[in-house]
Amino acid sequence: MDVDVALFAYLSDYQPDGLGGRSARAFHLSQGTTVAGVIADLKLPDQPRIVFVNNRHADEDAMLHEGDRLAIFPPVAGG
Amino acid sequence: MAGPVQTDAEMRATLAASSVAVIGCGGLGSNVAAMLLRSGVRTLTLIDFDHVEESNLNRQLYFRDQLGRPKVEALAETLLRIDPEARLTLVRERVTEANLVDLVCEVDLIVEAVDGADTKAMVVNACMRELPTTPLVTASGLAGLESANSIVTERPCEDLYLVGDLTSDVRAGLPLFASRVMVAAAHQAHAAIRRLLGYVEP
Numbered sequence A: 001m002d003v004d005v006a007l008f009a010y011l012s013d014y015q016p017d018g019l020g021g022r023s024a025r026a027f028h029l030s031q032g033t034t035v036a037g038v039i040a041d042l043k044l045p046d047q048p049r050i051v052f053v054n055n056r057h058a059d060e061d062a063m064l065h066e067g068d069r070l071a072i073f074p075p076v077a078g079g
Numbered sequence B: 001m002a003g004p005v006q007t008d009a010e011m012r013a014t015l016a017a018s019s020v021a022v023i024g025c026g027g028l029g030s031n032v033a034a035m036l037l038r039s040g041v042r043t044l045t046l047i048d049f050d051h052v053e054e055s056n057l058n059r060q061l062y063f064r065d066q067l068g069r070p071k072v073e074a075l076a077e078t079l080l081r082i083d084p085e086a087r088l089t090l091v092r093e094r095v096t097e098a099n100l101v102d103l104v105c106e107v108d109l110i111v112e113a114v115d116g117a118d119t120k121a122m123v124v125n126a127c128m129r130e131l132p133t134t135p136l137v138t139a140s141g142l143a144g145l146e147s148a149n150s151i152v153t154e155r156p157c158e159d160l161y162l163v164g165d166l167t168s169d170v171r172a173g174l175p176l177f178a179s180r181v182m183v184a185a186a187h188q189a190h191a192a193i194r195r196l197l198g199y200v201e202p
Helices: A009-014 A035-041 B008-016 B027-038 B071-082 B100-104 B117-130 B178-196
Strands: A002-007 A025-028 A050-053 A056-058 A069-073 B019-023 B043-047 B087-091 B109-112 B136-139 B152-157 B160-164
Touching: A002 A009, A009 A069, A035 A069, A050 B117, A056 B117, B008 B178, B019 B027, B019 B100, B027 B043, B027 B071, B027 B109, B027 B178, B043 B071, B043 B100, B071 B087, B100 B117, B109 B117, B109 B178, B117 B136, B136 B178, B152 B178, B160 B178
Parallel strands: A002 A069, B019 B043, B019 B109, B043 B087, B109 B136, B136 B160
Antiparallel strands: A002 A025, A050 A056, A050 A069, B152 B160
């Protein structure tokens, strides 16, 4: 199945094409892949993050489906 | 959600009847609270565990004669000088996954204004999971000397409003300047006001 994956802020360095930027890239994943599976595949650092699937907040154990749009956003310090 | 409130009287009435929780009363939260109050939001829950320190005075809405006081008490004192009839609930606690929902479950809108990235993520994740119908305004990326124009308000998902440049974390070489922190605070306050009045960010 194909899923669009957008990585925000410093996580964009982990896009496999090395081009950075927050635009979504198409990923081909096996059926049953979860958000956590994508995070593991991309070797994202173990830092605080917020996950959206199809513009809705999602947990990392959420199962992905064909055509989903996954976005992972890492908040940064400062307030 | 109904369309935007139209007349001046309706706007005043809507904001006066609205309640907002401000989680964290530092550079963002202290200034957000004052802007909300000046804009007519008179019911605020202020949450912060900390005390006023000398290093806060360069950007936070505190004064030298308030050093050592709990932030929520010092801020309440200032807010009541702006509006003596403001209805303020003061919570002198550190937010955790265990207490967060109980502290903010009754307000109309939540402003996340804490400093640590891990606490920000915890607040956003817990609020989106447990209180999905309560609008949330969060902030990320406001340190340093990049242009103030790079601080924007976005709506990454339904009722989450995200303010900041998303990348500039506090670290050596990227200190917090009052000017840029207050730009972010003003974005947060304005996003809150717009949402309370029924406007939706693009």
